[in-house]
Amino acid sequence: MSARYDAIIIGAGHNGLVAAAMLARKGRKVLVLEARDHLGGMLGDADFRVAPLPYALRPEIIRSLGLPAQLMGTSKPVETISFNPDGPSVTVLGARTIGLAPEVAQTYATLRARLGRQAKALGVMMLEPPPGLGKASLGEMTGLARMALKMRLLGKTEMRDLLRIILSNVWDLLNDEIGDGPLAGALAMDATLGGAMGPRSPGTVLTLLYRMASHSAHGHGLRVMPEGGPDALVKALSDCVTAAGGEIRTGTPVEKILVDQDKTAGVRLQSGEEIAAPLVLSNVSPKTTLMTLLGVEHLDGEFVRRCRNMASKGMVSRLDFDIAQAPTLGSGSTLQNGQRLMIAPGMHAIETAFNAAKYGDLPERPVLEASYDAAANRLCVSAQFTPHDLTGGWTDDVKARLSASVLAVLEDALPGLSSAVTASRVMSPVDIETGYGAAGGHWHHGELRVDQLLMLRPFDGAAQYRMPVAGLYLCGAGAHPGGDISGAPGFNAARAALRDGRN
Amino acid sequence: MTATAEPVAQVVSGLKSGPFHDRLVAHNRQQAWMNWMGYASPSVLDSVEFEYFAIRNQSTLFDISPMCKYAITGPDAEAVLNRLVTRDIRKLKPGRVAYCIWLDEDGQVVDDGTVFRLSETEFRLCCQEPQLSWLEDIAWGFDVSISDVTRDIAGLALQGPTSCALLKDLGLAGIETLKTFGIAEFAIGGADVTISRTGFTGDLGYELWIAPADALTIWDALMGAGKLRGLRVIGYEALDMARIEAGFLLPKVDFLSAQTVLRPDRANTPYELGLEWLVTLDKPHFNGRRALLDLSGQTPPRKLVAIEIERDKPAHNALVYHKKSREVGMVTSALWSPTCKRNIAYAWLDAPYGQSVTTDLWVEIYLQKEIRWQRRMARCHPASRPFFSHPRRTATPPADY
Ligand SMILES: Cc1cc2nc3c(=O)[nH]c(=O)nc-3n(C[C@H](O)[C@H](O)[C@H](O)COP(=O)(O)OP(=O)(O)OC[C@H]3O[C@@H](n4cnc5c(N)ncnc54)[C@H](O)[C@@H]3O)c2cc1C
Numbered sequence: 001m002s003a004r005y006d007a008i009i010i011g012a013g014h015n016g017l018v019a020a021a022m023l024a025r026k027g028r029k030v031l032v033l034e035a036r037d038h039l040g041g042m043l044g045d046a047d048f049r050v051a052p053l054p055y056a057l058r059p060e061i062i063r064s065l066g067l068p069a070q071l072m073g074t075s076k077p078v079e080t081i082s083f084n085p086d087g088p089s090v091t092v093l094g095a096r097t098i099g100l101a102p103e104v105a106q107t108y109a110t111l112r113a114r115l116g117r118q119a120k121a122l123g124v125m126m127l128e129p130p131p132g133l134g135k136a137s138l139g140e141m142t143g144l145a146r147m148a149l150k151m152r153l154l155g156k157t158e159m160r161d162l163l164r165i166i167l168s169n170v171w172d173l174l175n176d177e178i179g180d181g182p183l184a185g186a187l188a189m190d191a192t193l194g195g196a197m198g199p200r201s202p203g204t205v206l207t208l209l210y211r212m213a214s215h216s217a218h219g220h221g222l223r224v225m226p227e228g229g230p231d232a233l234v235k236a237l238s239d240c241v242t243a244a245g246g247e248i249r250t251g252t253p254v255e256k257i258l259v260d261q262d263k264t265a266g267v268r269l270q271s272g273e274e275i276a277a278p279l280v281l282s283n284v285s286p287k288t289t290l291m292t293l294l295g296v297e298h299l300d301g302e303f304v305r306r307c308r309n310m311a312s313k314g315m316v317s318r319l320d321f322d323i324a325q326a327p328t329l330g331s332g333s334t335l336q337n338g339q340r341l342m343i344a345p346g347m348h349a350i351e352t353a354f355n356a357a358k359y360g361d362l363p364e365r366p367v368l369e370a371s372y373d374a375a376a377n378r379l380c381v382s383a384q385f386t387p388h389d390l391t392g393g394w395t396d397d398v399k400a401r402l403s404a405s406v407l408a409v410l411e412d413a414l415p416g417l418s419s420a421v422t423a424s425r426v427m428s429p430v431d432i433e434t435g436y437g438a439a440g441g442h443w444h445h446g447e448l449r450v451d452q453l454l455m456l457r458p459f460d461g462a463a464q465y466r467m468p469v470a471g472l473y474l475c476g477a478g479a480h481p482g483g484d485i486s487g488a489p490g491f492n493a494a495r496a497a498l499r500d501g502r503n
Numbered sequence: 504m505t506a507t508a509e510p511v512a513q514v515v516s517g518l519k520s521g522p523f524h525d526r527l528v529a530h531n532r533q534q535a536w537m538n539w540m541g542y543a544s545p546s547v548l549d550s551v552e553f554e555y556f557a558i559r560n561q562s563t564l565f566d567i568s569p570m571c572k573y574a575i576t577g578p579d580a581e582a583v584l585n586r587l588v589t590r591d592i593r594k595l596k597p598g599r600v601a602y603c604i605w606l607d608e609d610g611q612v613v614d615d616g617t618v619f620r621l622s623e624t625e626f627r628l629c630c631q632e633p634q635l636s637w638l639e640d641i642a643w644g645f646d647v648s649i650s651d652v653t654r655d656i657a658g659l660a661l662q663g664p665t666s667c668a669l670l671k672d673l674g675l676a677g678i679e680t681l682k683t684f685g686i687a688e689f690a691i692g693g694a695d696v697t698i699s700r701t702g703f704t705g706d707l708g709y710e711l712w713i714a715p716a717d718a719l720t721i722w723d724a725l726m727g728a729g730k731l732r733g734l735r736v737i738g739y740e741a742l743d744m745a746r747i748e749a750g751f752l753l754p755k756v757d758f759l760s761a762q763t764v765l766r767p768d769r770a771n772t773p774y775e776l777g778l779e780w781l782v783t784l785d786k787p788h789f790n791g792r793r794a795l796l797d798l799s800g801q802t803p804p805r806k807l808v809a810i811e812i813e814r815d816k817p818a819h820n821a822l823v824y825h826k827k828s829r830e831v832g833m834v835t836s837a838l839w840s841p842t843c844k845r846n847i848a849y850a851w852l853d854a855p856y857g858q859s860v861t862t863d864l865w866v867e868i869y870l871q872k873e874i875r876w877q878r879r880m881a882r883c884h885p886a887s888r889p890f891f892s893h894p895r896r897t898a899t900p901p902a903d904y
Contacts, residue, residue, distance in 0.1 A: 262788065296644035297586060300608035300790050305640050461608075468793060 004276045005031045007497070008267055010254045010293065011283030011437070011476065013041025014054070015490030017237035019281050019475040021065050022494035024244035031275065032241060033267065035253035035437070040234030041283065042436055043485055048425055050318055050432060052371055052380040053340065054230050054485035055223040056214040060127055061487045067236050073217035075227050080340040081329070082186035083413040088331065090182045094222050097183065104178060111177045115212055118162045120220050121150035123213035126481040126488050129496055130455040130463045166206050167450060171199040171347055185344035185367075193369060193384060194443025194483065196313045198354030199347040203450045210448060214486065225338040229375065233485075257282070257294045257472060264471030279471050279501070281493055286446060286458040286478035287312060287439035290467070298469050306459045311449060312478075314388040314429030314441030315357060319381040319406050322423040326372055327379055327414040335414070337374035343367060343413050350384075357385035362402055365409050379417070381406060388429035388440045399426040444483025445476055454480060465493040466500065473497050518543035521568045522657035522718035526726075530736045537739060540569040540633075540653070545738035552841075554741035558704055559842050561733025562663030564725060565742055567710065568718075571616075571633055572656050575626040577647035584618055584626055587641050589773065589795070591786040595620045600684045600699050604773060604781050605637075606791030610798050611761035611770035612778070613637060614754060617701060619686060627652070631754050637762070641790060657718040661725065662708030662745075664895060665732040668903040670698075670709065672728045679900030681709075692724040703742060705749025707895045747838045747847065750809065750889025752776060757807060757835040757849055775803040777888065807835070808857040811886040812846040812866055815839055816879060821866040823850050827880055831856040834866060840890060847890045848883075861885045 009020045012034035024030040042050035057072055082090045084099070091098040095112040097105045128143025151159050165173055170191040174184040188199040191208035198204075212221035226233040241248060257280055258265040266276040282289040287307060290296075296304045326334040335341055344350050344367035353363035366383040373380055383406050390398065403426050407418050429441030438445050446458045455463045458478040465473045465480075475493035477483035521527070521542040536543045544566065548554065557563045575583060585592040588603035595601050597620050604615045616630025628634070638649050661669070670678045675689045678698070686699045694717035702708030713721050726734065746753065754760055761770035772795070773782050784796060812818050817839045823832035837848035848866070850857070856864065861884065868879045895901050 262793070291644065297582065298788050300793075301586075301637070301640040301643070302608045304643060308643065 005029045006277060007031070007279040007281060008033060008275060008277040009281045009283060009475065010257075010267065010289075011035070011041060012039045012044075012238070012248060012250065013283045013436075013476060014043050014057075014234065014237060014485055014487055015476045015493075016041070016281070016283030017234070017241055018061060018065070018487040018490035019283070019494040020246050020248075021237060021240040021244060022491060023281075023498065024241055024246035025065065026498055028279075030241065030244075030246035031277070032246060032248040033252045033254050033269070033275075034248065034250045036435075037251050039238050039248065039250065040230070042432070042438075043230050044234045046231060046376070048318070048320060048427060049230060049380065050427065050436070051485055052230065052373065052382075053223070053338070053369075054226060054233055055216070056484045056486040057226070057233065058127060058215055058486055058488055058491070059217060061491050064491070065237075065240050067240060069217075071226050071228075071233065071236055072224050073227075075225055077216070077218045077222040077224050078338050078340060080186055080223075080342055081335075082182040082342045083345060084182040085345050085412060089329065089413075090186065092183065092186055094219070100183060104183070108178050108183060114158060114161070115209060116221050117154055117158065119209040119212035121147060121154055121162070122209050123215060123220070124150050125454065126213060126486070127492065129465065129492050130457065130480045132455065132464060166209070167202060168205050169200050169202050170204040170208055171351070173205055174199075174347060180346045180348055182342075182345055185346045185350060186342045188347045188350050189342050189344045189367060189369060189384070192350060192354075193382070194316055195447055195449075196311065196315050196357070196387075197447075197449075198351040200351050206450060206453075207448050210482070211484070214484070223340070229338075229373075254293060257289075257469075259294070259298055259469055262298075262469060264469055279473070279497055281473045281475040281497060283476040283490070284437045285312065285439045285442070285476060286310065286462065286474055288437045289474060290462075294467070294469065294472065300468070303461055303468060306461060310439075310459045311447040311452060312438075312440035312442040312445065313447070314432060314438070314443065315385055316441075316443055317383045317386040317402060317429060318427040318432070319383055319403060320425045321379040321381065321407070321410075321417070321421045322377060323379055323417070323420045324377060324422070325420075326374065327417050327420070329413065330415055335370075335372040335379075337372055339371060341368075341370040341413065343370065343409055344384075353385040357387045360387055360389055360391035362386055362390065362398070362405070364405065366402070366406060368406065368409060370410065379410075381410070386428065388433065388442075390428075394428040394430045399428060402426060402428075438477075442483075445478035446482075448482045453482070457482065465489075465496040521566055522713075522715040523566045523568065523659070523722055526719065526722050527566060527736070535738070539739070540571065542569040544569055545736075547738045547740050548736055551740045551744070554735060554737035555744050555841065557733060557735035557737065558663055558741060558745045559706065560664065561735065562661060562666040562669055562729065563735050563737040563741070564722075564729075565660040565662070565737050567658040567660050568656075568715075570653070570658060571630050572652045572658075573628045573634060573638055574650050574652045575628060575638070575642070575647060576624055577645075578624060579642075579645035579647045580624050580626050583642045583645050583647045584628075585787060586789050587638070588618065589782040589789060589791075591783045592618065592620075593786070597622045598686045600686060600701050602781070604778055606773070606789075606795065607761045607770075608791055608794060609761070609770070610772050610791040610794030612758065612773060612776060613761050615752070615778075619699065621686070629658075632760055632762075655715070657713045657715045659711045659713070659722070659725070660702055660708065660742075661711060662702045662704045662706060664707055664893075664904040665734075666708050667901040669725070669728050669732040669734060671903075672732070673724060678709075682899050683897045692720045694720045696721055703749065703751055704745040705751075705889050705892045705896060706745070707893070707898075707901050743836075744838055744841075747836050747849070748840050748842060748889065748891035750892070752778075752807070752849070753836065771807070772798050772803065774798060775805055776807050802854055802858065805832070805851055805853045806857050807849055807851055809886045809888045809890065810834075810848050810850050810864070810866070810883040811890075812848060812868075812881050812883040814879070814881045815846055816868050816870055816881070817846065818848050818866045818868050818881070818883075821848075821850075821868050823852060823856075823883070824865045824867060824880075825856055825860065826863050827865050831864070843890050845890065846881075847886070850883075857885055
């Protein structure tokens with residue numbers, strides 16, 4: 001064994017970096033090991049970024065790590081433009097909308113304010129470790145208690161409303177309140193993006209609230225592109241690690257987590273090198289961490305079964321189209337850098353696209369989230385409902401077919417785009433899985449579903465970051481509270497490890 | 504008046520005929536069949552007393568074909584079994600058998616059974632309850648293959664003082680050198696048979712493992728040789744008496760499998776069952792180890808203890824009291840032991856009774872005399888298990904008797 005560290009973090013995704021920074025700033029000798037040649041995980045590859053819109057980093061984390069406040073604070077919240085095939089597009093920024101009849105806009109604003117309050121109450125739990133099932137300590141219960149209190153503070157009517165809708169589906173909620181159309185489509189996309197759920201799937205109100213629980217200096221649920229873009233965010237995080245004395249090595253895939261006497265002893269790299277540390281935090285998805293890196297022989301059979309059965313079927317493909325200048329919307333205006341364009345003209349279109357994916361097929365018309373990266377001259381597209389377990393597999397032909405159908409859908413909203421494209425790339429959920437070790441290529445490393453949330457995240461018996469082998473922690477998107485670029489799992493996991501270390 | 508009715512053939516509805524069924528039918532005067540894993544299995548063939556005394560004084564044949572059997576083979580077979588059971592299977596040499604228990608993740612007993620190590624990479628697990636899906640969970644991720652061979656292997660328990668002599672009569676050269684928990688290959692009447700020196704009676708005895716096609720050949724050879732050795736076919740009831748004396752617990756009677764309980768507090772840890780001698784905590788991870796580690800420092804909330812009862816009436820289903828007044832437990836298996844000449848039982852006692860408090864314990868025995876129930880309080884004392892174990896069980900070579 002070579003040098004000895006207090007803690008090793010496997011994976012330099014943004015969550016791994018947050019965890020590493022937390023530990024290093026508490027004086028721990030920390031080593032981050034990243035398989036790829038770039039930092040930031042799905043956020044970090046400047047050539048083909050999996051996650052192009054990193055809006056959700058929590059301000060508490062920025063404060064706690066002493067990151068520059070302007071990172072998420074100064075830039076303006078970005079708008080979402082929802083394409084409408086039958087009229088002018090709808091532009092949404094929080095409760096404000098453009099392109100809707102005044103009554104609908106008003107109804108939406110009221111609904112949005114209500115959901116916002118409910119999401120905020122829910123958001124209290126995001127930076128708290130989930131309580132244990134059955135034997136929660138008093139400390140663990142405080143998060144739940146605070147959430148319960150926040151919910152009570154919503155008032156009787158709103159709390160009752162929250163309990164009524166929280167497990168239901170956005171289809172019913174939005175149909176009741178605002179009717180189908182591009183506005184509902186944009187909201188339903190937020191509710192389902194990255195998951196194997198359509199607007200009609202139960203639990204999609206919860207996932208919508210989850211996304212709305214994001215927080216920035218501009219308030220709740222608004223989307224803010226970091227100052228300087230994704231790379232600036234990754235750099236700020238990695239600088240924070242190294243400034244605190246942490247080391248980061250790229251191009252060093254970990255092959256095995258070493259165990260001695262039922263305790264974590266360190267890691268073995270693919271190169272054969274072994275590095276000792278009593279504490280290992282894994283940023284890699286739970287399934288890969290436990291089944292591959294740790295090995296089932298260290299785990300109880302029931303635990304392994306629950307891990308194997310964890311839902312993590314990736315549904316999103318990433319496509320990049322290189323274009324020389326900003327794409328033009330039908331209205332004549334151009335898509336701004338970082339602006340979101342949703343092509344999901346209604347909940348019906350989303351549910352229809354999901355239908356095909358349920359049975360392992362590609363939708364004829366995938367629903368899309370697109371953004372323009374002006375620095376790289378590229379349109380970044382997340383194509384929803386392209387299943388990991390595609391019938392017949394992800395061949396080059398299939399990718400070309402997907403690319404063509406995505407381009408056809410884009411062409412409706414951005415006329416003339418096809419002829420402006422100079423190059424394109426496709427990353428399927430399988431590519432994401434092999435490239436990043438995320439089981440199923442799943443956006444959140446594991447489905448955000450009622451049975452995989454809070455004290456059940458990533459699965460029953462594995463919540464609270466601590467794994468059965470002492471000294472091993474999960475610190476990635478698979479852990480509570482889940483995916484997106486929030487940093488919360490990494491933050492919570494590091495705190496759990498620090499707390500345990502004190503005892 | 505003349506009787507005109509022909510004897511009506513017994514209809515064993517819904518039950519499968521085992522490999523020895525044709526012979527068992529012929530012996531089964533009582534036609535008292537029970538359901539054992541879907542097989543028609545005799546509970547008594549003739550009379551319990553005769554069958555029981557044959558176990559202790561002569562030799563007996565009991566069809567154990569219904570027992571669940573699993574073949575676990577492959578490069579990781581040892582690792583899989585070591586992960587399954589609480590004993591250190593790495594220490595089990597090829598050609599040996601070990602009695603084992605296995606646990607769920609909470610450290611509660613799932614089942615018990617015997618692990619046969621047939622070679623470095625081939626094992627067989629024999630147990631009471633179906634375990635295939637459990638085994639598949641335990642073996643997931645390992646290079647091993649598991650198959651249910653329950654119906655592919657017929658089994659006969661040949662138990663009793665004259666059992667070795669009987670096998671020698673059949674020309675099984677070297678059988679007398681087979682040690683307790685050893686396995687060896689032989690041929691009887693031209694048919695291959697694997698014999699293990701194992702059993703459920705606490706006495707000298709063997710278990711014979713046979714291809715179902717050869718079952719009757721071997722049965723007939725044994726019965727032929729057994730004439731002079733007092734061989735008797737027995738049913739479950741006589742065996743149950745012997746197993747209580749021998750200190751073996753019975754799932755579903757003395758304890759419930761963690762997988763079958765409906766109430767979470769009904770499953771049992773090895774410590775509660777008095778089976779801590781089967782647990783090796785300092786071996787590589789096995790299922791339930793971490794839970795057990797936590798439990799190992801604690802006093803079990805209740806314990807299954809062997810008790811000896813004063814007076815002679817068997818204490819079936821009796822409640823146990825401290826100072827004749829405070830209810831502290833209940834009896835699961837009970838027997839007036841004809842061999843030990845003692846009134847014995849197993850009882851669940853709530854802590855601290857049976858653990859630190861062992862005096863002034865009473866069982867409440869119900870007796871029926873001509874449709875009148877009577878209640879007797881009889882003093883009982885914790886005893887050590889087993890109640891009966893004969894030196895010839897382990898003597899090698901065993902005497903002929
Ligand atoms: C198609 C797609 C689009 C997305 N778009 C957005 C978006 O626009 N906005 C948003 O907020 N979220 C988005 N997400 C979600 C977001 O990318 C994830 O939730 C987030 O990246 C999770 O961060 P993480 O740090 O937990 O894990 P990851 O970013 O997955 O990082 C894990 C790291 O571990 C490394 N690793 C894996 N195995 C090993 C090993 N054996 N040894 C060493 N290192 C290893 C990987 O290389 C990687 O760097 C998207 C996800 C997908 C799939």
